[in-house]
Amino acid sequence: MSDGQIPEGEQNPYAQPTTENIQPAPTNVDYSAPVYHQSQYIIRRKVLKIFGAAFHIYDMAGNLAFYSKQKAFKLKEDIRIYGDQAMTSELLCIKARGVIDLGMTYDVIDSTTQQVVGSLRRKGLKSILRDSWTIQDVNDQEIGTMTEESGALAILRRFIGGALVQLVAPQQFNGYIGDVPVFQFNQNRNPFVQKITLDYGPDVNGLLDRRLGIAAAALVCAIEGRQN
Amino acid sequence: MLETACSQCNHVWSVPPSKKGGSVNCPSCGVLTELDGASDTGWFYGLTFGGFAVLGLPFGVMAVIGILNGSMSMAVCSGSIFALAVLVLLFVLFGS
Missing domain, CATH: 1.20.5 (Single alpha-helices involved in coiled-coils or other helix-helix interfaces)
Structure with missing residues (x-):
């Protein structure tokens, strides 16, 4: 054997890892499970929570589908979505890219595969009068939008007061991929307990990555709910 | 463009400035990489x-x-x- 050669049967310790050698992290999450493909959910904000925020996401049968927790005392918003309330199976991670949430972009990461799924960007100036978000792919290209319905009611909510208008005309968000409607979020009339019905029924062609849809709902509850 | 290096395979690549403070997957090995700082x-x-x-x-x-x-x-x-x-x-x- 000449100098510099690696003995047979041994691996080169300085070899660069190749894409083929790296296996994705093992996941117990079954994305074909019915819990991911229900057309309707109800998201309910935990009322007695002093620091941070927490949300329960139920399916229409009333079973807990997801549990979401927003970390307190974090400069950059950090919201996690779990498969259970004990927080043993983290499914999604939503992280802000900055600190000041006017016009902030939130990356949505699949915690089980550690893959960035896409991002959601709050349109800062437009949202002063009417909440507007863009749904972006991995390369930050806009693929869809999420907007508060009825500009007039949105302005009323800001100037008269959220609680009063919420009783009469609860907030509603419409989501589109391109021009095709894919979801609708309807807030309840109770101004004290934030509860939102998530309806992915319009997405008959499966255009929306449901992980982005669930993340959008959590963000609406956490970010818009805090402003209310 | 921002240059970033993968913590696992040391692959260096460029990302748009809008991604600053966010997370990206390494195009070479797929490992999730956090971009330092914040966008604002x-x-x-x-x-x-x-x-x-x-x-x-x-x-x-x-x-x-x-x-x-x-x-x-x-x-x-x-x-x-x-x-x-x-x-x-x-x-x-x-x-x-």
Whole structure:
């Protein structure tokens, strides 16, 4: 054997890892499970929570589908979505890219595969009068939008007061991929307990990555709910 | 464009400036990589130090004036508020 050669049967310790050698992290999450493909959910904000925020996401049968927790005392918003309330199976991670949430972009990461799924960007100036978000792919290209319905009611909510208008005309968000409607979020009339019905029924062609849809709902509850 | 390196395979690649503070997957090995900083660093530091200069610093000056003039009550009150402002500043800067 000449100098510099690696003995047979041994691996080169300085070899660069190749894409083929790296296996994705093992996941117990079954994305074909019915819990991911229900057309309707109800998201309910935990009322007695002093620091941070927490949300329960139920399916229409009333079973807990997801549990979401927003970390307190974090400069950059950090919201996690779990498969259970004990927080043993983290499914999604939503992280802000900055600190000041006017016009902030939130990356949505699949915690089980550690893959960035896409991002959601709050349109800062437009949202002063009417909440507007863009749904972006991995390369930050806009693929869809999420907007508060009825500009007039949105302005009323800001100037008269959220609680009063919420009783009469609860907030509603419409989501589109391109021009095709894919979801609708309807807030309840109770101004004290934030509860939102998530309806992915319009997405008959499966255009929306449901992980982005669930993340959008959590963000609406956490970010818009805090402003209310 | 921002240059970033993968922590696992050391692959270096460029990402758009809008991704600063976010997360990207390495195009070579797929490992999730956090991009340092925040997308609004300038605004953040501007508001933080600006707010401290407006709301905290005057109390520090008042505390010094109180000490120089022998007015202990003014010095203690202003000094306490200034100390609180410094704590908040430190928490904002390093707490997260």
